[in-house]
Amino acid sequence: MSDDVKKSRPEFRNIHALTDLPNYRLPLAGFISILHRISGFLLFLMLPFILYLLDLSLLSEDTFGYLKGLVDHWYVKLIILALSWGYLHHFCAGIRHLVMDVHIGLDKDSARRSAATVFAISLPLAALVALKLFGAF
Amino acid sequence: MAIDNIGPKRLVVGAHYGMRDWLAQRATAIVMAAYTVILLVTFLSAKEFSYEAWAGVFAMQWFKVVTFVAFVALFYHVWVGVRDIWMDYVKSVGLRLTLQIATVLWLIGCAGYAAQIIWRA
Numbered sequence: 001m002s003d004d005v006k007k008s009r010p011e012f013r014n015i016h017a018l019t020d021l022p023n024y025r026l027p028l029a030g031f032i033s034i035l036h037r038i039s040g041f042l043l044f045l046m047l048p049f050i051l052y053l054l055d056l057s058l059l060s061e062d063t064f065g066y067l068k069g070l071v072d073h074w075y076v077k078l079i080i081l082a083l084s085w086g087y088l089h090h091f092c093a094g095i096r097h098l099v100m101d102v103h104i105g106l107d108k109d110s111a112r113r114s115a116a117t118v119f120a121i122s123l124p125l126a127a128l129v130a131l132k133l134f135g136a137f
Numbered sequence: 138m139a140i141d142n143i144g145p146k147r148l149v150v151g152a153h154y155g156m157r158d159w160l161a162q163r164a165t166a167i168v169m170a171a172y173t174v175i176l177l178v179t180f181l182s183a184k185e186f187s188y189e190a191w192a193g194v195f196a197m198q199w200f201k202v203v204t205f206v207a208f209v210a211l212f213y214h215v216w217v218g219v220r221d222i223w224m225d226y227v228k229s230v231g232l233r234l235t236l237q238i239a240t241v242l243w244l245i246g247c248a249g250y251a252a253q254i255i256w257r258a
Contacts, residue, residue: 040218047215047247055254058195064188091173094166101163 029115036093039086085126092122162217165210172207
């Protein structure tokens with residue numbers, strides 16, 4: 001094969017974050033996948049905060065009350081909502097992973113359907129947490 | 138699954154090739170999922186959400202042990218996942234090694250904090 005033919009072919013060695021990612025149409029399962037990673041990393045970064053909340057909730061009656069007061073702030077509610085969504089998404093997408101590990105639902109159609117199912121479960125549950133946090137019930 | 142597409146000269150044993158961590162990630166996921174169910178059932182079956190009820194659950198020794206096991210599973214799981222992220226996006230070896238060491242230290246610190254929370258009372 002001549003060098004000319006080789007050179008005229010476009011090479012896709014890596015996806016460039018700025019030029020390629022904005023026009024890259026991700027399939028539904030792709031959104032599940034990248035959000036699985038993002039939610040996992042978010043939970044990793046917030047681990048000390050989560051442990052701190054558990055600490056406050058268990059240390060004494062006073063710190064338990066302090067925690068309740070802390071959660072009255074809207075920005076703390078938002079952080080807890082983000083963490084709840086992260087956990088719910090990571091949990092549901094993780095279960096999907098485990099099911100696929102035993103070779104169930106690997107074809108394109110079922111993979112898309114299971115991806116939709118993950119969103120259909122995790123997002124309403126996150127919405128429920130939001131309603132509870134902001135006092136709808 | 139095709140297992141014959143890796144080339145005749147490639148050694149497929151010896152360095153684990155990620156199999157051990159892949160499996161550990163799955164096993165720890167199952168442990169955490171089971172713990173989530175235990176915690177949810179305990180929490181939702183309580184008559185009211187008060188400090189006594191909540192702390193009472195965590196005062197039982199078996200629950201402390203189960204909680205700690207779930208936390209250890211969590212830390213191993215996080216190690217595998219976060220290391221994957223560093224390996225995927227950080228190409229500089231020096232920076233990657235630094236981030237990986239920082240991750241391990243971060244997780245060991247969290248493990249100590251978790252143990253203190255669980256067994257303080």
